[in-house]
Amino acid sequence: xxxxxxxxxFTLAATALAAQDDHDHLSEAEGLRVVHAWTPAxxxxxxxxxxxxxxxxxxxxxxxxAETEDGQTAELVGFTYVDGVEEWQVLPGIPIGxxxxxxxxxxxxxxxxxxxxxxxxxxxxxxxxxxxGDLHLDVHVAVEAQGATGHSHAGHNH
Numbered sequence: 001x002x003x004x005x006x007x008x009x010f011t012l013a014a015t016a017l018a019a020q021d022d023h024d025h026l027s028e029a030e031g032l033r034v035v036h037a038w039t040p041a042x043x044x045x046x047x048x049x050x051x052x053x054x055x056x057x058x059x060x061x062x063x064x065x066a067e068t069e070d071g072q073t074a075e076l077v078g079f080t081y082v083d084g085v086e087e088w089q090v091l092p093g094i095p096i097g098x099x100x101x102x103x104x105x106x107x108x109x110x111x112x113x114x115x116x117x118x119x120x121x122x123x124x125x126x127x128x129x130x131x132x133g134d135l136h137l138d139v140h141v142a143v144e145a146q147g148a149t150g151h152s153h154a155g156h157n158h
Contacts, residue, residue, distance in 0.1 A: 027130075027137045031057025034130055037139045041146040042120045048088070048110040049074060049128065049141055052103050055096040061135070062093040063102065066111045066128045074111040074128060088112060106149055122146070 027034045037051035055061050066074035077088040086107075094109065096102045104110050111128070120126070124143040129136045144150075 025140070025142075027139045029137055030135060031055065031059075032061055032132060032135065032137060034137055034139050037128075037141040038144050038148070038150075039120060039126075039141055040144055040148045041122045041124075042116060043146070044119075045115050047113040047116050047120055048077075048106070049113065050104045050106065050110055051130075051139065051141075052101065053096060053130075054101045055098060058098050060095055060097055061132045062095045064093045064131045064133065066130045066139075068113065068129075069127050072113060072115070074113045076109070077112045078109050079107045 033054040039049045076091045120143045
């Protein structure tokens with residue numbers, strides 16, 4: 001009986017930790033879900049933020065940008081080559097149809113914070129408000145290793 005009690009206690013503790021992990025990696029409201037928001041550690045003034053966005057609503061939603069807790073704007077940008085040089089260009093918005101998803105990913109699309117005052121180190125966390133027209137989602141962003149190409153917790157369901 002003692003072993004059963006310990007087993008139940010460990011299971012409940014693991015469930016609580018999984019719920020906390022979901023809270024840190026999942027934001028949702030009105031059919032929109034943002035999961036696995038992350039950015040590589042920075043040394044310069046810019047941070048590129050990536051995430052997975054799912055539109056499970058019945059309406060078109062348009063991602064337009066984000067804002068930090070202190071009011072700093074994060075522009076929506078798309079990756080391109082100009083005269084053979086890699087660049088990020090500001091986008092007016094990306095529509096996400098009902099039932100569709102969008103991945104902001106390296107060398108595709110991102111939210112760009114400029115003029116970051118303090119370098120972001122691996123293990124840091126930042127909070128942003130991702131904007132879809134009038135709908136805003138509070139999103140937790142994990143800072144991964146410098147040069148990372150994906151979120152360390154990606155690949156599992158929330």
